[in-house]
Amino acid sequence: MGSGRWSTDVYDAAARMRRTTGTSAFAYSDSGARKVHDRLNPFGVTRESRDNAEHPQSLAIAVLFDVTGSMRRVPRTLQEKLPGLLGLLLRKGYVADPHILFGAIGDATCDRVPLQIGQFESDNRMDEDLGRIVLEGGGGGQMTESYELALYFMARHTSIDCYEKRGRRGYLFLIGDELPYPRVDAGQVRSIIGDELREPIATTAMMAELRRRYHVYYILPTGSSYAGDTRVLDAWRDLLGQNVIELDDLDAVCETIGLTIGLNEGAIDLARGLADLAEVGSTAGATVGRALARVDRGAVAQRRLGAVSDVALAGPDRADDGGDEGIIRL
Amino acid sequence: MNRGEHVAVIDLGYGDAGKGTVVDWLCAARPVPAVVRFNGGAQAGHNVVTSDGREHTFAQFGSGTLRGVPTFLSRFMVVDPLALVAEADHLATLGVADPWALLTVDRDALVATPYHRLANQARELARGNQRHGSCGMGVGETVARALADPAGAIRFGDLRQPAALRGKLHRLDDWLRDTFADLPAAPPAPDDCAVVFAAIAARARTGDQSTLDGLLGRGPCVFEGAQGVLLDEWRGWHPYTTWSTTTFDNVHALTDAPVVRWGVLRTVTTRHGAGPLVTEDERLTRRLVDPHNHTGPWQGAFRVGHFDAVAHRYAVEVAGGVDGIALTHLDATGPDTRICRAYVCDGVRTTRLAPGPARDLDHQATLTATCLRAAPLLDAAPEDWPGVVAEELGAPVVLTSHGPTAQDKRMLVPAGR
Numbered sequence: 001m002g003s004g005r006w007s008t009d010v011y012d013a014a015a016r017m018r019r020t021t022g023t024s025a026f027a028y029s030d031s032g033a034r035k036v037h038d039r040l041n042p043f044g045v046t047r048e049s050r051d052n053a054e055h056p057q058s059l060a061i062a063v064l065f066d067v068t069g070s071m072r073r074v075p076r077t078l079q080e081k082l083p084g085l086l087g088l089l090l091r092k093g094y095v096a097d098p099h100i101l102f103g104a105i106g107d108a109t110c111d112r113v114p115l116q117i118g119q120f121e122s123d124n125r126m127d128e129d130l131g132r133i134v135l136e137g138g139g140g141g142q143m144t145e146s147y148e149l150a151l152y153f154m155a156r157h158t159s160i161d162c163y164e165k166r167g168r169r170g171y172l173f174l175i176g177d178e179l180p181y182p183r184v185d186a187g188q189v190r191s192i193i194g195d196e197l198r199e200p201i202a203t204t205a206m207m208a209e210l211r212r213r214y215h216v217y218y219i220l221p222t223g224s225s226y227a228g229d230t231r232v233l234d235a236w237r238d239l240l241g242q243n244v245i246e247l248d249d250l251d252a253v254c255e256t257i258g259l260t261i262g263l264n265e266g267a268i269d270l271a272r273g274l275a276d277l278a279e280v281g282s283t284a285g286a287t288v289g290r291a292l293a294r295v296d297r298g299a300v301a302q303r304r305l306g307a308v309s310d311v312a313l314a315g316p317d318r319a320d321d322g323g324d325e326g327i328i329r330l
Numbered sequence: 331m332n333r334g335e336h337v338a339v340i341d342l343g344y345g346d347a348g349k350g351t352v353v354d355w356l357c358a359a360r361p362v363p364a365v366v367r368f369n370g371g372a373q374a375g376h377n378v379v380t381s382d383g384r385e386h387t388f389a390q391f392g393s394g395t396l397r398g399v400p401t402f403l404s405r406f407m408v409v410d411p412l413a414l415v416a417e418a419d420h421l422a423t424l425g426v427a428d429p430w431a432l433l434t435v436d437r438d439a440l441v442a443t444p445y446h447r448l449a450n451q452a453r454e455l456a457r458g459n460q461r462h463g464s465c466g467m468g469v470g471e472t473v474a475r476a477l478a479d480p481a482g483a484i485r486f487g488d489l490r491q492p493a494a495l496r497g498k499l500h501r502l503d504d505w506l507r508d509t510f511a512d513l514p515a516a517p518p519a520p521d522d523c524a525v526v527f528a529a530i531a532a533r534a535r536t537g538d539q540s541t542l543d544g545l546l547g548r549g550p551c552v553f554e555g556a557q558g559v560l561l562d563e564w565r566g567w568h569p570y571t572t573w574s575t576t577t578f579d580n581v582h583a584l585t586d587a588p589v590v591r592w593g594v595l596r597t598v599t600t601r602h603g604a605g606p607l608v609t610e611d612e613r614l615t616r617r618l619v620d621p622h623n624h625t626g627p628w629q630g631a632f633r634v635g636h637f638d639a640v641a642h643r644y645a646v647e648v649a650g651g652v653d654g655i656a657l658t659h660l661d662a663t664g665p666d667t668r669i670c671r672a673y674v675c676d677g678v679r680t681t682r683l684a685p686g687p688a689r690d691l692d693h694q695a696t697l698t699a700t701c702l703r704a705a706p707l708l709d710a711a712p713e714d715w716p717g718v719v720a721e722e723l724g725a726p727v728v729l730t731s732h733g734p735t736a737q738d739k740r741m742l743v744p745a746g747r
Contacts, residue, residue: 006372006389006416008467010444010518013415014526017533054437054487054536087529093492124430124533 037132049120055097060160066176094262147180252284341558348658350376357394365392370556371408371469379734405438437487445502470573489531559645568694570605606701609635654728673704
């Protein structure tokens with residue numbers, strides 16, 4: 001019968017879990033793959049987040065990041081860090097049943113993998129998607145990436161029970177350092193997603209459509225090449241208002257996303273969230289506190305306004321309270 | 331065994347007969363949708379050696395894992411999440427690309443924690459030299475605690491409910507400290523334990539009976555038993571037993587489908603830890619010292635005896651019969667490995683230990699006393715081991731093992747089938 005050959009020490013298990021999630025993340029890209037993995041191909045598919053017996057209160061959470069060269073080491077760091085997101089959300093009880101989708105954004109005018117979209121998953125399978133993301137390292141060099149194509153996919157090719165059954169919006173986090181193109185191109189939609197569009201859609205209109213079903217946030221890692229460029233920040237603030245987060249320590253990306261959701265869901269306030277971080281031994285508190293100061297103010301305001309404002313805020317014209325200077329028209 | 335039939339593998343002795351190597355062979359012989367664990371917990375130690383020299387002691391992952399066969403841990407398992415992590419790590423070093431992707435756990439399976447383990451060890455320490463041969467893994471303690479405090483029991487599905495999980499771990503920690511004055515080690519902080527459990531839950535898939543039904547519908551599965559029938563909680567030599575049903579009962583509870591029942595036996599009868607071993611022979615223990623069965627700090631010494639047909643006949647009887655026997659360690663036989671067909675107890679020759687009514691621990695204690703007074707009548711080493719074992723136990727020997735790997739197995743086609 002034996003007598004327990006495998007360590008049962010809590011701290012040994014914790015260290016092993018960290019090691020394994022840190023090293024397995026790049027398998028697909030590092031193998032030399034230069035085309036989108038079948039499981040991440042956005043052509044002709046709809047991604048679904050469904051309630052089930054195990055997860056009756058599913059909440060759709062999508063994280064899409066720019067994988068082009070202008071982001072330098074950022075995509076790789078995200079591939080290493082993001083597997084911690086699910087555990088963080090569950091551990092802290094910020095969300096009962098998170099369904100997480102990972103994806104990547106490139107440049108449809110010149111990259112081989114302009115859009116990669118995983119599945120909504122409630123267990124570690126989304127980490128497998130993360131490992132299948134191809135890192136481009138290209139990009140167009142015009143300070144633009146095909147974010148608008150990703151917005152189109154999320155708006156029209158996802159189906160999420162949190163919204164459709166319970167009227168609760170999901171979450172979309174875009175992580176990058178560049179601008180979207182001004183409109184969704186019909187030809188790109190046809191070749192990459194497979195829909196026939198009669199005419200292009202303005203990116204502002206696309207965003208407005210998307211925000212009816214998702215809280216959308218943009219995270220700008222300050223270590224990337226266009227970081228601090230006011231044109232990028234201003235353009236996103238014009239689209240998203242206060243939902244633009246500057247993050248100076250990318251290691252804190254999971255904590256930033258987790259706390260943003262926790263604040264917005266009313267599960268915590270910023271002080272309690274930062275205390276949670278300190279309690280689990282995270283040193284990211286200062287970084288996250290700075291990054292989320294604006295979001296916290298918005299969340300408090302939103303809670304005060306109540307449910308009506310939740311719908312009203314979805315409109316693009318109500319969301320630009322932070323974008324009042326240096327506006328770039330898209 | 332037809333190619334399309336599920337097979338259940340149990341041990342007809344005290345464990346250690348080679349269930350792992352038999353399950354590995356079954357997984358090599360045909361495509362298997364899943365290996366299903368249906369009893370015990372992480373105290374299992376099923377050793378598998380591959381032909382290219384890789385070696386793993388399976389505790390919770392199924393013994394088909396090195397062949398890429400998925401594992402389903404059924405609701406009868408006591409799952410030890412922490413032990414899964416180290417086991418998965420070792421499997422990864424052996425070339426299993428993603429061990430977690432091969433694992434599904436029934437959300438109703440009980441979860442063993444460090445608090446159960448410490449309670450188990452504290453109890454064994456308090457028994458002094460009257461130990462029961464427990465493994466010190468807390469499997470029995472987990473079952474006992476769940477019976478005493480059902481609302482506080484942690485099931486695998488609870489690992490996805492952080493707030494409730496933290497509460498239950500604190501409750502266990504409080505109970506442990508209130509119950510035992512002397513603990514062999516300091517328990518970990520319940521909040522730390524909750525964090526790690528949640529991370530593990532995020533990696534392991536959960537399922538339920540419908541998941542299992544789906545696997546069983548896809549093709550012939552293998553049910554991998556742990557421990558041995560002679561350690562069964564109701565049929566073993568009380569109190570030297572395990573908190574687990576080691577017969578086919580759980581298999582029949584998990585499926586109505588026909589299952590071919592295999593019993594595994596070794597050409598010597600062995601026992602790891604305290605309790606009766608009628609045919610024990612120190613010379614055999616010395617000669618056949620098992621590299622995988624060291625003296626455990628909780629379990630005690632590994633002991634070897636001659637093939638005990640009396641005890642194994644009893645095991646076949648209480649298991650409700652077997653369709654075939656897998657006989658291992660034929661490479662370890664010699665003139666000194668003899669066979670016991672009868673005991674002498676209080677001057678009376680006995681060939682049968684009579685099973686009592688179901689769940690009658692007084693009767694089991696009587697059998698224990700009989701075994702402790704009995705002396706074995708040893709016959710000469712058989713020439714034809716498979717033939718003699720089949721005759722003594724009334725079931726055909728269908729597989730023989732002559733070494734550690736699947737290549738060392740021989741399938742026998744029993745006459746008349």
